[in-house]
Amino acid sequence: xxGGIILTHGTIxxxxxxxxxxxxxxxxxxxxxxxxxxxxQRLNSRLNQILTERNWSDGAIIxxxxxxxxxWNSAVAVARQYPHxxxxxxVNLSMLLSFFTKRDRYSLLELAEIIRExxxxxxxxxxxxxx
Amino acid sequence: xxxxxxxxxxxxxDDRLIHGQVVVGWGLQLxxxxxxxxxxxxxxxxxxxxxxxxxxxxxxxPLKVSVLTMKETLQxxxxxxxxxxxxxxxxxxxxxxxxxARAGLSLEKINVGGMHFKPGKRRLAPYIFVDDDDIACFKxxxxxxxxxxxxDVPGSKSINIIQAIAALExxxxx
Numbered sequence: 001x002x003g004g005i006i007l008t009h010g011t012i013x014x015x016x017x018x019x020x021x022x023x024x025x026x027x028x029x030x031x032x033x034x035x036x037x038x039x040x041q042r043l044n045s046r047l048n049q050i051l052t053e054r055n056w057s058d059g060a061i062i063x064x065x066x067x068x069x070x071x072w073n074s075a076v077a078v079a080r081q082y083p084h085x086x087x088x089x090x091v092n093l094s095m096l097l098s099f100f101t102k103r104d105r106y107s108l109l110e111l112a113e114i115i116r117e118x119x120x121x122x123x124x125x126x127x128x129x130x131x
Numbered sequence: 132x133x134x135x136x137x138x139x140x141x142x143x144x145d146d147r148l149i150h151g152q153v154v155v156g157w158g159l160q161l162x163x164x165x166x167x168x169x170x171x172x173x174x175x176x177x178x179x180x181x182x183x184x185x186x187x188x189x190x191x192x193p194l195k196v197s198v199l200t201m202k203e204t205l206q207x208x209x210x211x212x213x214x215x216x217x218x219x220x221x222x223x224x225x226x227x228x229x230x231x232a233r234a235g236l237s238l239e240k241i242n243v244g245g246m247h248f249k250p251g252k253r254r255l256a257p258y259i260f261v262d263d264d265d266i267a268c269f270k271x272x273x274x275x276x277x278x279x280x281x282x283d284v285p286g287s288k289s290i291n292i293i294q295a296i297a298a299l300e301x302x303x304x305x
Binding site: 009037038039040041042066067068069070072073076077080 | 146147148150154178179182185188248
């Protein structure tokens with residue numbers, strides 16, 4: 001099982017996880033928490049705590065809200081200490097649904113690339129031409 | 132930040148260093164050419180430097196990022212070439228600011244943007260927690276006629292740090 005950690009600004013992560021469960025039903029091996037009010041050290045230790053306690057045999061992906069944000073900085077700093085942890089930024093519902101429905105079928109690195117692509121694929125635009 | 136030729140458009144204490152509030156929040160308002168992250172430990176750690184240099188790619192406007200030691204920061208800001216750029220200078224702690232000021236960097240105003248909770252620190256604002264050493268540092272900075280303003284993002288309320296410390300000390304007496 002590949003574990004999922006969603007680390008975001010505000011309460012985006014909790015809300016996305018909640019939305020994903022409303023579509024897929026109960027979800028396990030997933031955590032969501034916010035960067036709000038936590039120092040970098042505390043963010044890092046929270047991530048380390050989850051990764052160490054769960055020790056997912058197939059690794060974990062940390063999905064964060066903003067590349068270059070504190071969520072990204074912290075996730076990358078922690079992930080580099082583990083052989084099987086990847087970080088993907090720009091988490092959205094498309095990415096999460098992709099993650100939860102495909103995580104049993106792919107290796108960690110394959111899955112990281114697939115959910116990045118699926119996250120981007122979920123962004124489309126529509127406008128009536130006369131506008 | 133003496134004359135109008137001085138390059139520093141913001142000098143900020145933020146223990147999260149380069150992140151969204153700085154790059155997007157302050158960056159879109161101040162249009163810096165460069166963010167200088169002044170931190171000896173990070174400047175000397177290749178992988179940590181790499182993380183923060185990533186902001187060049189993620190910023191929604193053209194941005195250069197330098198991760199420098201304190202010595203390199205002083206050189207960059209004091210040399211003429213640097214003076215043509217608009218620079219946001221970021222440090223992690225008030226101790227860093229005091230060290231830069233004592234090393235001769237001319238500063239008028241410091242933005243206190245993030246000193247997050249750690250055990251033993253007391254709350255000055257939702258995003259500012261201090262211990263006795265931080266308070267002593269702020270007082271020393273203020274004594275050098277440098278203004279200290281708490282503000283996490285441009286749109287939020289300004290907090291006078293010295294007044295907030297006085298209120299905190301008053302509360303702990305009673």
